[in-house]
Every structure is written in C-alpha cells, then in structure tokens.
Amino acid sequence: MTASLTSADTARMTRTGMAPLSAERGLELLDAAIRRNSPVAVAARWEFDGVTAPEAISPVLRDLLPTTPGSGAEPAPETTSGESLLDKVLHEVAVVLGHSSAGAVDPHEAFDQIGFDSLTVVELRNRLAKEIGIKLPVTFIYDWPTPTELVAHLREQMDDRTAGSAADAMPAEPAEDAS
Incomplete structure (x- = not known):
C-alpha cells in the first residue's frame, strides 16, 4: 500500500x-x-x-510532543520582515513538497506540474493562511496556477485589507449644522 x-x-x-x-x-x-x-x-x-x-x-x-529545548517541536523562527512575499510562498511550497530549499521551486511553473496533489494543496493552503493570514480557496492552484500568479493575488488581497483598515481608521466627517 x-x-x-x-x-x-x-x-x-x-x-x-x-x-x-x-x-x-x-x-x-x-x-x-x-x-x-x-x-x-x-x-x-x-x-x-x-x-x-x-x-x-x-x-x-x-x-x-516533546517539550524539552532542542526537541524539534519548537516553532520555526519568525521570518524576517525583509523577506519578500514570493520568498515566503516559495519557502512554503518547498517545505510541502519536501525540497531542501525554496531555490528548488520554479516560481513560473504550474503547481500541478511541480508535484502538488489534493493533500499537498490543502497543506500549502493551511500553511499560507497561518504565515500570511489570508485563507485561500481549495481551488487556488487552478485559480492562480503558478507561485508567481498566486503572489500577485495575495498582494491584491493584502492591499485590499490595508486599504480597508486605513478607511476604517479615518475619522468620520463632522455633521453639517442644519441651522
């Protein structure tokens, strides 16, 4: 089996x-x-x-899980703030596919061509949601078939969230005096 x-x-x-x-x-x-x-x-x-x-x-x-220091169950270190979104996505793709580094992943090759199946798609989706904070549909590899296209979508989502947060933070216009 x-x-x-x-x-x-x-x-x-x-x-x-x-x-x-x-x-x-x-x-x-x-x-x-x-x-x-x-x-x-x-x-x-x-x-x-x-x-x-x-x-x-x-x-x-x-x-x-073991909780002793150095046990492998410790969380991975935080990613650096200078790391690009594409680097983060490629890192997660590499981890899910079992590659030793993100350099093994071609950002322009389709997910279904680089080894993704139904289990790995869900794993990548969950890892990206945790890392980036955006939940993707299960069909994301068909909607945005390459890491590069996925990053473009994620950037749009992040920009929309940022714009929405900025609009929420703006003070309300003062009401006009009707007298």
Missing part, C-alpha cells in the same frame, strides 16, 4: 510525526491490533523528534 510513496510523501508524514513502517513491522502491528480487545487501535510508529511544524500535528496528538 505504501510502496509507491515518493520522498515528498515520506517528508509530509515525517512533518506530522508519523514514521514509515516496513511491511514486516506493519503486519506485526496489524496482528497485535487484531488480538487486542479494543474497539480502536492504530498501527503506527510515532517519531516526534523530527517534527518541524508542530501545528501540522493533529490536536489529538499534540500532547505527545
């Missing part, structure tokens, strides 16, 4: 704390689960030391 996992699939699993299993170990765990007198059993191996994005872990499992 997992023989066709790509390195990106394995990287996604690792980010959520789930370690790959050999076929032999998976069958051992399945046999053990069948022997249990329990309504639910999960045949999985959890390795939270390599987790780089604790928010990617299911809330049910977050209490299992």
